[in-house]
Structures are given as structure tokens and as C-alpha cells.
Amino acid sequence: MPPDEARLASAVMQPHVLAGRPPPLPHRRRPIPLAVRATLWRTRFAVAAVFLGIAAACTVQALRPADPPTTPVVVASRPLAAGTPLTSTDVRLARFPVGVVPDDAPTDLDAVLDAATAVPLTAGTPVLPGLLADDDVRGPPGTVVATVRFADPAVAGLLSPGMRVDVLAATAEGGPGGVVATRALVLPVAQRTASAQSPLGLGGSGDDSVPVLLAVSPDEAPALAGAAASALLSAVVVP
Structure with missing residues (x-):
């Protein structure tokens, strides 16, 4: 191909030559660190909110008071009618804060087994001595x-x-x-x-x-x- 025709064909394939502009720079991928910084900058508010939430949760956990000490108490495991002889299936141990447990509340299942209820009990009710009718047949306190x-x-x-x-x-x-x-x-x-x-x-x-x-x-x-x-x-x- 003659030199003039070769230059004309090259100009057709490269429009910037006809327009008198320099050729475009070759495309290069953005470096990874730069891409990461750009992404963090665009999402800076969301990232800040996440870190603030974590800090608030840690603060609340640190300032929460410790759980009060508890003690086991014998309670009814199911609704019980008055006069029911207590067996191991009728009672269970539940933990109560020490400050609300009466002094005479039983803490051992064996302490109430074979006794009979003097009044109906709902599930979860502490089995206090005043609610039981033992061999001596006693009524509630004050009776x-x-x-x-x-x-x-x-x-x-x-x-x-x-x-x-x-x-x-x-x-x-x-x-x-x-x-x-x-x-x-x-x-x-x-x-x-x-x-x-x-x-x-x-x-x-x-x-x-x-x-x-x-x-x-x-x-x-x-x-x-x-x-x-x-x-x-x-x-x-x-x-």
C-alpha cells in the first residue's frame, strides 16, 4: 500500500488523529488501596453509625448492675388441689432473689414430700409451711x-x-x-x-x-x- 494510503487508513481507524487530538491514555485499573479508601469515604456515615452502636452497647453492658443473688425455693410444678399429697412430680426448685424469699421457705424437695396441701396452689407458687397440712393438722397462720x-x-x-x-x-x-x-x-x-x-x-x-x-x-x-x-x-x- 502506498504511504499516503497507509496514513489515510490509519487516520480513519484513529479518529483522534483526524481531529488533531493526542491519542487517549491507556486504561489502567485503580490500585486496591485507593479503591478501599474511596469506598470507605463514600460509606463513612454508615461505618460511623455501626461503630457508635457497638460503643453504646458496650457502655450499657458495662454499666448494667449485677444480678441479685438468688436461692432455690420449692414451688408447685403444676396446679394442685387442696388435700393433695405432695410427690416429686408435684414440686420443683425455682430460683428467687434472696431479698424476697420468706425465712421459712423450704429449699429442699424432701422437706415437703408426703405433706398435703391445705389450700389450692397454682403452678409456680412457693410451697410455704403455712400452705401445708401436716400430721399435726394446722391451718393458715392466724387461724x-x-x-x-x-x-x-x-x-x-x-x-x-x-x-x-x-x-x-x-x-x-x-x-x-x-x-x-x-x-x-x-x-x-x-x-x-x-x-x-x-x-x-x-x-x-x-x-x-x-x-x-x-x-x-x-x-x-x-x-x-x-x-x-x-x-x-x-x-x-x-x-
């Missing part, structure tokens, strides 16, 4: 236990431990009855022989020797004892 025989022997079998009853006393002549105990708590009876049970389980059909144990206030106990000797007693279940 005394009275033995009552109602005029209708079947009442002994119809009342369940944990019920609250008002005790009414009426004269044998049919006079109006008076209230001798209010909201008395029915306690579980430690032993009730088969002879005291009627075929239908109504607790003493024809046998008025089956007693009902009631937890009453000390002021009500004398009136209840006097009425038992001279009046006919009946029970009214109350909330």
Missing part, C-alpha cells in the same frame, strides 16, 4: 383448727379441702340460724376410714361421727364449740 360435725352427716363427704364455708347454727325447735363462723377453710382429714364412707362416697351416711376440720379465727372457735353442743350446724359454701 385455729376446729372439729365440726354437721347435722346432715352427708355434708362431711360433700365438702372438699380448700372450700370456704359459713357455718350456721339453728335450734332444734327450728328457730332462725345464726352465723358462728365465716369463710372457714375446710382442711384435709389425715385419715378417713372406709366404714365412715357411704357406698356413694358421701362420707358418713347414717354415721355422724365423721368430722370436718375447719380453720377458723381464734375469736370464732369458742362460739363454734358452744353451738356444736346446743344447736344444729349446717354449712354454706361461699367464694
